[in-house]
Amino acid sequence: xxxxHTKEVVWGGRKLTLETGRIARQADxxxxxxxxxxxxxxxxxxxxxxKEGIDFFPLTVNYQEKxxxxxxxxxxxxxxxxxxxxxxxxxxxxxxRCIRPLFAxxxxxxxxxxxxxxxxxxxxxxxIVALVGASAALTLSGIPFMGPIGGARVxxxxxxxxxNPTLQQMADTKLDLVVAGRSDAIMMVESEAHELSxxxxxxxxxxxxxxxxxxxxxxxxxxxxxxxxxxxxxxxxDHSALEAKIADLVGDALVEAFKEPEKMARQDKVAAAKKIxxxxxxxxxxxxxxxxxxxxxxxxxxxxxxxTLSTGIRVDGRDTKTVRxxxxxxxxxxxxxxxxxFTRGETQALVTTTLGTGQDEQxxxxxEGEYREHFMLHYNFxxxxxxxxxxxxxxxxxxxxxxKLAWRALRPLLPAKEDFPYTxxxxxxxTESNGSSSxxxxxxxSLRIDGCRCSAQASxxxxxxxxxxxxxxxxxxxxxxG
Numbered sequence: 001x002x003x004x005h006t007k008e009v010v011w012g013g014r015k016l017t018l019e020t021g022r023i024a025r026q027a028d029x030x031x032x033x034x035x036x037x038x039x040x041x042x043x044x045x046x047x048x049x050x051k052e053g054i055d056f057f058p059l060t061v062n063y064q065e066k067x068x069x070x071x072x073x074x075x076x077x078x079x080x081x082x083x084x085x086x087x088x089x090x091x092x093x094x095x096x097r098c099i100r101p102l103f104a105x106x107x108x109x110x111x112x113x114x115x116x117x118x119x120x121x122x123x124x125x126x127x128i129v130a131l132v133g134a135s136a137a138l139t140l141s142g143i144p145f146m147g148p149i150g151g152a153r154v155x156x157x158x159x160x161x162x163x164n165p166t167l168q169q170m171a172d173t174k175l176d177l178v179v180a181g182r183s184d185a186i187m188m189v190e191s192e193a194h195e196l197s198x199x200x201x202x203x204x205x206x207x208x209x210x211x212x213x214x215x216x217x218x219x220x221x222x223x224x225x226x227x228x229x230x231x232x233x234x235x236x237x238d239h240s241a242l243e244a245k246i247a248d249l250v251g252d253a254l255v256e257a258f259k260e261p262e263k264m265a266r267q268d269k270v271a272a273a274k275k276i277x278x279x280x281x282x283x284x285x286x287x288x289x290x291x292x293x294x295x296x297x298x299x300x301x302x303x304x305x306x307x308t309l310s311t312g313i314r315v316d317g318r319d320t321k322t323v324r325x326x327x328x329x330x331x332x333x334x335x336x337x338x339x340x341x342f343t344r345g346e347t348q349a350l351v352t353t354t355l356g357t358g359q360d361e362q363x364x365x366x367x368e369g370e371y372r373e374h375f376m377l378h379y380n381f382x383x384x385x386x387x388x389x390x391x392x393x394x395x396x397x398x399x400x401x402x403x404k405l406a407w408r409a410l411r412p413l414l415p416a417k418e419d420f421p422y423t424x425x426x427x428x429x430x431t432e433s434n435g436s437s438s439x440x441x442x443x444x445x446s447l448r449i450d451g452c453r454c455s456a457q458a459s460x461x462x463x464x465x466x467x468x469x470x471x472x473x474x475x476x477x478x479x480x481x482g
Contacts, residue, residue, distance in 0.1 A: 007222040009214050011035070012152075012163040014124065016215065018136050018222055029141035029228065033133030035164075037121035039069075042133030043114050044141045050108040055294030058110045059100055063091040063130050065117040070367040087366065089400045091115075091127040095134050098151060098180040098188045104144035106236040111143065120367045123166045128153050131180060136219045142228035148219040149187055150212030151180035154204045156196065161204055163211045167368055176408075177201075179208035183216050192408035242287065243295050250277050250296070254303045261317040263346050263434050264387055270300065316345065330447050342444035346434035348385075351444030356423035375411055377426045379403035379441055385433040402438040403428070409442045 004021040017034040024030035027043040034040075051058055065088055066081060067074045074081055084092070095115065103111070115130035131151040138145040155165035155173035165173055177191040189205060250273045257269035274296050281287040304315060312319055324345030333339035338353030361372040379402045383390040395403075406428065414424070428441035 003226075005222060005226040007218045007225075009218040011214060012211065014164075016132070016218070018133070018218060020136075020140060020222070020226060027137075027141075028143060029137040029139075031133045031136040031140065032118075033129050033136065034119075035129045035132075036124040037119060038124040038126050038129055039117075039119040040126050040130045040133050041116045041118055042130060042137045044111070044134070044137040044143060046109045046111040046141070046143045048109070051110050053288060053290040054108060055290050055297065057100065057103055057107060059096065059103070059113070060111070061092045061096040061099070061113045061115075061134070063088050063095060063115045063117075063127065065120075065126065065367050067367070069117045069120045069126075070122065070369075072367070075365050085366070086400055086404070087127075089397050090404055091130060093397055093401045094127065094178060094180075094188070094190060095131050098131060098149055099134060099138060099145070099147070101187065102146040102149065102182075104146065104233050107144050107233065109143075113138065117367065122368055123168070124164065125153065125167065125170075126367075128164060128178070132215055132219075136222060139219050139223045140227045142231050144231055144233050147182070148216055148223070149180055149182050150215040150219075151178065151188075152208045152212045152215075153178050154208045154211075156193075156200065156204065161207045163208070175200075175204060177204050177208065179205055179212075181209055181212075183213060192412065194412045239291065239295060242291075243299065246277050246292075246295055247299050249280060250274065250299070251303060254300060255307060258304055258307050258315050261315070263316075266315070267387075328443070328447055340444045340447035342440050342447065343432070344436070344440055344443075346432055347437055347440050348430070348432035349437060349440040349444040350429045350431050351441060351447070352427050352429075353445075354425045354427075356425065358421070358423065360423040360425075374417055374423045375407070375414060376424070377403050377407040377410065377428070377441070377445065379406060379428045379430070379438070381430045381433070381437065385430045385437075402441070405438045406441040406445060410445050413446070 002022045004019060006017060006019045008015055008017050010016075014036045015034075017032075019032040019034070020030060023032055023041060024043050028045050030041065030043045032039060032041055062084075064081070064084065073079060076082070095113065099113070113134050115134055117126040117130070120126055128151055131149075135148045135150065139148040153164050154175060154177040155162040155169055156175035157165065157169055157173050162169060162173070170176065174194040175191065175196060177189070177193070179186065179189050181187045186205065186209060191201070191204075193201060253273035253276060254270065257266055257273055260266040260269055277296060278292065281292055308314055308320075314320065316324070318324065324347075325343075327341075327343045329341040331339060332341045332350070333352060336352045337355050340351045342349050342351065358372075358374075361374045362376055364371050364373055378395075379399050380395070381399055381402070382392070406426075410426070414420070426445045428444060430437045430440070
């Protein structure tokens with residue numbers, strides 16, 4: 001009944017098994033990836049026809065953890081998995097970033113990759129297993145994916161690199177680095193490090209690439225045995241003549257628009273230039289809205305790049321060596337325990353710090369077990385920050401991802417919990433955005449992360465200043481004896 005193909009390889013001292021043909025046979029491809037006793041089912045499915053009227057690749061990656069994988073019953077009233085946890089969202093983003101650049105140019109078919117954790121041995125993190133399984137599934141599927149890729153986590157324990165450290169080893173590591181790539185190139189790097197040198201960091205990246213080569217080879221060998229026939233992808237149409245016509249129509253207007261240093265005024269001029277093209281081709285049935293939008297975006301990018309390279313002046317009026325003006329302010333809010341307003345050019349973050357007790361720690365109900373987190377960083381990106389009016393929704397993948405990025409940067413600099421036994425919550429409200437708002441959150445968070453700007457009486461705010469302890473004055477709850 002089943003035609004099962006399996007490939008095994010010893011990786012980091014543990015066996016990695018890739019199996020296909022037994023589960024989820026109606027997907028374009030499904031791979032059961034097992035590392036140690038951690039098992040993830042990875043499926044890949046793409047629609048057979050392109051999605052009309054779009055100028056982007058509609059890819060969705062869903063990483064999901066099932067409570068039964070660790071022999072648990074979900075908490076809460078409904079006793080079933082619900083909204084994705086933070087880790088599930090972050091793992092989905094990691095896999096997406098690794099695979100998205102490797103699909104054939106112009107591929108517009110709706111594509112979905114789902115990675116479901118079926119078993120967790122509480123030693124091997126499922127996210128790397130999911131990344132490898134997703135790569136294998138796409139390689140077997142026939143979908144135009146220019147892989148395979150491999151991925152690995154690198155730890156740094158006792159001044160030695162460790163490939164795919166266990167959860168126990170992660171407690172002692174100075175590095176949490178995830179690297180993904182092909183045999184000849186790095187595709188993605190994400191890390192958290194405790195003040196390691198550039199030499200150590202670069203060495204970790206090269207160590208990871210070397211160590212995941214056997215995984216890539218295993219996927220290739222599995223594909224040689226059972227991969228489906230590659231999809232026939234039509235050659236992209238030649239729109240060079242239409243592109244040249246549009247460029248002649250709006251090129252000068254775009255050049256003038258990019259001479260405007262102020263973002264909102266520049267966007268208005270760019271929109272006016274695009275409207276010229278849209279009005280011109282409004283009655284031309286051969287030019288769809290998606291095609292026109294894609295060509296305009298391409299022309300806009302080319303025009304901006306050429307203008308910067310030819311003049312040496314960036315779009316906001318700076319040369320190529322000058323940083324944007326930076327203004328840092330602290331104590332901007334009287335009632336928060338710590339506050340800062342960090343502005344870099346037209347990017348601005350209002351960052352606050354709130355201190356609490358152990359009762360305020362976040363209880364994390366993970367597959368590995370329940371634990372408490374005493375440091376939280378929440379990033380919010382309201383629509384007004386880019387001059388838009390749209391729905392206010394709960395935090396999405398972007399907000400969660402950017403918040404975690406800033407969290408990784410700041411957490412290694414915190415005092416030990418034993419020395420400062422308080423719950424810390426940082427909230428970054430992006431009030432303006434013109435690039436790198438996540439790093440503005442890092443800068444704003446570091447300004448007052450360990451301080452207090454409270455000027456009210458203790459009887460009003462409930463806090464008083466404690467001893468310096470070699471840092472800026474720390475805010476202490478009234479009655480604290482330490």
